Each structure stands twice: as C-alpha cells, then as structure tokens.
Amino acid sequence: MTIFPALRATLRPTLRPLSAALFALALAAPAAAESGGPGIGSIEIGPRPFYLVGEMKDGALKEQLAQCKGPFTAKNFSIAHRGAPLQFPEHTREGYIAAARMGAGVIECDVAFTKDRELVCRHAQCDLHTTTDILARPELAAKCSEGFQPADPTTGRKASAKCCTSDLTLAEFKSLRPKMDGFNPRGVTAQEYMDGTPSWRTDLYVNRATLVSHKEYIDLVKSLGLKFTPELKTPEVAMPFEGSYSQEHYAQQMIDEYKAAGIDPRDVYAQSFRLDDVLYWLKAEPAFGAQAVYLDGRDEENKGFDNMKPESWQPSMQELADKGVKILAPPLWMLVTHKDGRIVPSAYAEAAKKAGLGLIAWSLERSGPLNTGGGYYYQSVKPVIDRDGDMLALLDVLGRDIGVIGVFSDWPATTTFYANCMKLN
Structure with a gap:
C-alpha cells in the first residue's frame, strides 16, 4: 500500500449494496481454499503465531488464543499483503505460494503497467x-x-x-x-x-x-482455488501514457484480464487509492464494482486528517456510501485509538459502520518490532503498545469490536491463526 518504511479494513444495508449477511456469504472461502487449495494441502501456520501469543499481556484473550491448536483452514479474513513479504520478496510466485500455505484466502497483486502496456505485479510503478x-x-x-x-x-x-515498470517491456521486466x-x-x-x-x-x-505478470498471478491464484485482490496502482507518469493509454484504459485492462480468464467477479476485490477508479468500475463493470475497495490514503493527502474528527474526512462516510462505495480500506491506525490503557475503535471506524461501509485494514506485520512503538501503522495506539504480542490485541479489536471483513498481513499465518481461533470466515 505505501512504500517502506512508512508504508502503507461493513456494508450498506440497502437494495443497492449487498447486505451484511449476503456479503459474509460472498466472502465464504471456496471448498478448495478450505483445504489449502489444489497443490497446497493442509494449512501450516508455523511457530510465529504462537510466539506472538506468548508475547501478549496476560488476560482472557491470551488464554483463549493459547488454547487454539488447529487444525487450521484457509480464511478470507486473512489477506496476503503482497504475498508474504516479511520473509519472501514481495509480489513473487514464491511469496504467493507461501501465503497460500499459511492459509490466506485472498492474495494481493499490486498492478502496474510496462512500457509495452502489459500489466505486472509490483507495489509501485516506480x-x-x-x-x-x-x-x-x-x-x-x-x-x-x-x-x-x-x-x-x-x-x-x-x-x-x-x-519504473513503464521504463521496461514485459520481457525486460521478467528478466529482473x-x-x-x-x-x-x-x-x-x-x-x-x-x-x-x-x-x-x-x-x-x-x-x-x-517476478510475475498480472496474468500469471491470476493463473496461479485460480489454480490455488483462492480469491483475488488486485490494486490498480496510481501512475507515477503522466497519463495518458505516451499520449494514448488513459487511466480508463488502464482500469479496464485490469478487469478485462479477469474476464478473459473466466474469473467469477465475486472472487475479485479490485482496489484503488483513486476514488475515480472505484466509481469507474461501478459504472463500467458493475459486477466487479460491487465489491471494489476504496483504499483510504487521505491521511497522506490531507495533513489535517484526524481519525477522531469527522470534519476532517472529505468526502464523509455517508457521501462515500451514497456514491456507491461499499468497502473502505484504511491503514490500521485509522480504525483504532486508546482509552484507559486499552485499544478501542476510533470515531472513523464507528462512522464507517454507521454508514454501512465494509472495512478492510492494512497492514499487519509491515512494521518492525512493536517495542519501539510500531511506526506508521500503530501511531494512534503507540502509548498502549510495547511488545509484538500487542499485534494480536489490535487484531482482536479489529475483528470482534469493529467487525472488519479482513486484514492484510505481511505474514498471513498470523491472521489465519486468529480467524480460525475466533471462527471467522
């Protein structure tokens, strides 16, 4: 979502958007994903989630998670952020497979374009x-x-x-x-x-x-029986690119590659930081636009942004919902604050829920150790975190108190573990 180190989740219950119940049904993992997907076998989460439980502050949540032993299944609550980049190079075939083996039900490809206008998986165009x-x-x-x-x-x-990807042809990109x-x-x-x-x-x-192209990512995730969340990266070159490749061409090309591969639109969660892209999909490709995700980067675009002050959110939550947006995805810190020494939902989270917006959060385990404050993702709760186990305390507020649809993680085993323990989708 944002670049290292300061890098960068429910629905409107009316006839137009999906109801919360229907959306939960849409998120139910397919049978292949529940067993790990073809070629994956059983889900393996490794030692890290249990290490994090051991690092938690004593209390009921720690005791509950300590009793969670598996077996574990793939969960759509667990979203692989760029694959598994805590240890694997991001947006690589190997990272995607590692994420699937850790039970991520949804795999992300950040989509950029090459000089010959082919789509590839890369976090940023440049x-x-x-x-x-x-x-x-x-x-x-x-x-x-x-x-x-x-x-x-x-x-x-x-x-x-x-x-930049746009400096190279697809063949040159694939040679890197x-x-x-x-x-x-x-x-x-x-x-x-x-x-x-x-x-x-x-x-x-x-x-x-x-490295993989967007088409190769689609083929891989399809073979694994999992869901897709492609992010249309905001171009860092002037558009139309070379005078003719417009933003609309780019947004449409990404969707066209799912249609060409025969992917069910209900398995695709197209994302963008540009609200105009989401609105384009809602109009031009309503089957895909129905669960398009508006990535909220307004904290960087508007230095006056405050997750506790509704007047600083432009457009407002209700205005987003009125435009047809159904899913909003902010960074972790926007959704939480602290009170009486505890992590609690923010005014931002409460307002989004009131407007019927689905929420997806990003990105767990993107920062370094939390004993130094956690960096960008934990800025709103820095006074009440001092150990890596606090990631699970935050995850519990997101999952149970706020009711997010899913959480991006750089090491999906952690979100898979939590979702299984709490019996989430």
Whole structure:
C-alpha cells in the first residue's frame, strides 16, 4: 500500500449494496481454499503465531488464543499483503505460494503497467530500484527514469534512483531478479544502495524468487482455488501514457484480464487509492464494482486528517456510501485509538459502520518490532503498545469490536491463526 518504511479494513444495508449477511456469504472461502487449495494441502501456520501469543499481556484473550491448536483452514479474513513479504520478496510466485500455505484466502497483486502496456505485479510503478536487481544490470539500469546517484557525505545528499515498470517491456521486466524491498540511502555504489534489507526481514529466500505478470498471478491464484485482490496502482507518469493509454484504459485492462480468464467477479476485490477508479468500475463493470475497495490514503493527502474528527474526512462516510462505495480500506491506525490503557475503535471506524461501509485494514506485520512503538501503522495506539504480542490485541479489536471483513498481513499465518481461533470466515 505505501512504500517502506512508512508504508502503507461493513456494508450498506440497502437494495443497492449487498447486505451484511449476503456479503459474509460472498466472502465464504471456496471448498478448495478450505483445504489449502489444489497443490497446497493442509494449512501450516508455523511457530510465529504462537510466539506472538506468548508475547501478549496476560488476560482472557491470551488464554483463549493459547488454547487454539488447529487444525487450521484457509480464511478470507486473512489477506496476503503482497504475498508474504516479511520473509519472501514481495509480489513473487514464491511469496504467493507461501501465503497460500499459511492459509490466506485472498492474495494481493499490486498492478502496474510496462512500457509495452502489459500489466505486472509490483507495489509501485516506480520501485524497481528498491525491489529488484535492476541497478546491477547496466543495460536495463540505463533505461531507468532517473539513474543511480551516489550519496555524498560532504553535502549530505542521499543516494537515489528511479526505475519504473513503464521504463521496461514485459520481457525486460521478467528478466529482473527480485530482492527484498529496501535501500541504503548512504550507498556510494549501486551495490551498497541495493543492500538495504531491514534487520527484521531476511534475504534467505531471494535467490530463487520469480517476478510475475498480472496474468500469471491470476493463473496461479485460480489454480490455488483462492480469491483475488488486485490494486490498480496510481501512475507515477503522466497519463495518458505516451499520449494514448488513459487511466480508463488502464482500469479496464485490469478487469478485462479477469474476464478473459473466466474469473467469477465475486472472487475479485479490485482496489484503488483513486476514488475515480472505484466509481469507474461501478459504472463500467458493475459486477466487479460491487465489491471494489476504496483504499483510504487521505491521511497522506490531507495533513489535517484526524481519525477522531469527522470534519476532517472529505468526502464523509455517508457521501462515500451514497456514491456507491461499499468497502473502505484504511491503514490500521485509522480504525483504532486508546482509552484507559486499552485499544478501542476510533470515531472513523464507528462512522464507517454507521454508514454501512465494509472495512478492510492494512497492514499487519509491515512494521518492525512493536517495542519501539510500531511506526506508521500503530501511531494512534503507540502509548498502549510495547511488545509484538500487542499485534494480536489490535487484531482482536479489529475483528470482534469493529467487525472488519479482513486484514492484510505481511505474514498471513498470523491472521489465519486468529480467524480460525475466533471462527471467522
């Protein structure tokens, strides 16, 4: 959703939107996903969720989760954010498969376009310099929008580069090798710049990771029997691209690839930070628009945004609902605040529920350890968190007190574990 490190979820009960009950039915995992999907087998969540339970503050929730032993099944509440990028390079085949094995019922592909107007899975249109080896490939690095500039300690200038999917053809993009998202701003060589994996991630699975096109992602997730959540990334180049490829062409092309693959629109949760994209799908592709997701980035667009002050939300929750929006997806922190030492729902969350909007939250386990405050995603509850186990306390407020539809996670085993323990979809 937003880029590292400060990176970046119910329905209106009227005739137009789905009722809450119908929406819950639409989210029910298909039979293939419940058993792990074809080729996946049983769901394996590994030790991390139990580690987090051990790190929780003592109390009833900790005791309840400690008694949860499985077996575990895939859950649509568990949404794979870019795959499983806590340990696997994001938006790679290997990361998607890891997420499916951890029980994610919904897999995300952030969609960007190449120079030859093919769609690929990449978090941002211009992130190839931090997520691939492009700067180590002179013939491709030469095509970057902005070439590598080394850090200059004497002036304080930080190292930089800007390499976009739209700088390369699909074939050139597919020739790149992915790496963990990160960079070293003090790098004086391209290699030093690329060596920036955060200490709480790992490079263990980088060497054999594989980039994918949007069509390849569709084929993979279809074969796994899971659901799709593609995000149409906001272009970082002028549109229409090269004079003829408009935003509407781009938005339509993404949907057309699901139609060509024979995907049921009820299995697709198209996302965008641009409200106009959501409104376009509602008008041009109503079967897909019915569960399109408006990603709320208004905290970055409007510095006066406050999750406790409705007057700072433009448009309002009711205005969004009146436009036909049915699902709203803000960052974790917007949905919560703290009171009497506890995490509680925010005014933003309560207003969204009152307007009948479905909620999806992003992104759990995107930040580093919580003993330092958790960073961007936990900013509204920083005074009441001091350990990684607090992720589960937050997840419980999202799941039970607010009733979110699902939660994006960089390590879907955690959300799978919680959803199974609480018997969520």
